[in-house]
Amino acid sequence: MADGRTRRREDTRQRLFEAAVELIAEQGFSATTVDDIALRAGVAKGTVYYNFKSKTDLFEELLRYGVGLLTAEFRAAVEGLPPREAVAALVRSQLEYIRRYRAFAQLLLSEMWRTNREWQQTLILLREQAIGVIAETLRDGVDSGDLPADLDVRVASSALFGVGLVVAVDWLVFMPERPIEDVQESLLAIVRRF
């Protein structure tokens, strides 16, 4: 299972992910060359094609991987919490996730609302996956009466997701010196009405 080969390969894929996510967040997908990615990851170009079908495939797997992590954190964060606290926990975990994987968040922000790209379907699916966890939480809150009955769950959950993303990335890009607690507080204040 964890023999030297698979370990080595996992390590290579990880390094390729990291290199790709940074470069694509900085420059965008098309402006990032496979040579760049290989160079930053410290591997040969051929290795990229040994590990991934194509540049696009690398990107799609990267999206799946990153959103998978986020979704898992969301699920862990709300586990067993009553609705209102669960919402606060969601906001907190989104912020922490974005601080940790800032480049990935920038990449999502850049690509999430585009149209007509080849990976668009993948991204819409992943978006629904992440927003789905938020929606479940809000739904529970509405059903249990903790949240207002007239709350439009679909709208509220996608707004929550989008607002968190943009506020967090804006924070990291333009006012990184600001402590995370402040940002948490501002976001929760904005969002407390849910």
Added chain:
Amino acid sequence: MADGRTRRREDTRQRLFEAAVELIAEQGFSATTVDDIALRAGVAKGTVYYNFKSKTDLFEELLRYGVGLLTAEFRAAVEGLPPREAVAALVRSQLEYIRRYRAFAQLLLSEMWRTNREWQQTLILLREQAIGVIAETLRDGVDSGDLPADLDVRVASSALFGVGLVVAVDWLVFMPERPIEDVQESLLAIVRRF
């Protein structure tokens, strides 16, 4: 001033802007070719280079033009209004602007939080220009006591701008059937605490 020649030229530039903004919003800057832009604008490739120094130059002028329009609308919207109404007017005019120039808004959303692109400086400057109008309005509100004295104007104005952008684009991309009044109301609800 407005003779037939300059008018014709303005018209050509306008068509090039429109073609470019749509294509770049869909695909990103690098993936959009000058041939594409000329084709969609219904113009020869040579015309692009007669009217603009380069592809990058076209893009920068486009950013300046689009943000200039937004800033002008902001200014017109707050003209003579008391602070709290002015904030509502800002939100409303941002939404209407984004509905009208959806592709440009998508483009801003994609490019605004990137780093290391050639036009990054231009974009930061333009961002400050637009956010500046919001900040002035909030500042006035704080000074006159209509808004809480402890409001962090810098943070609040950039949050206001970012939240409006992401909520509006999300609306147009994922729930276009939803009436603008609903979205206005949700946004104002989120933002009313300012």
Added chain:
DNA sequence: GTTTTTGAACTGACCAGTCAGTTTAAATGG
């Protein structure tokens, strides 16, 4: 007659993807 646009041809840089060859980890077997 001047400005603007056309359209086609051309150049040179750049880049995704390929593939024949090399290195490395681990399995085999003595």
Added chain:
DNA sequence: CCATTTAAACTGACTGGTCAGTTCAAAAAC
């Protein structure tokens, strides 16, 4: 143990295609 074999993992030069940007003569618009 150590030597040999195997195939997985990686390498990097190379190819074929693409595209930004240039040029220009001729036409169209004013």
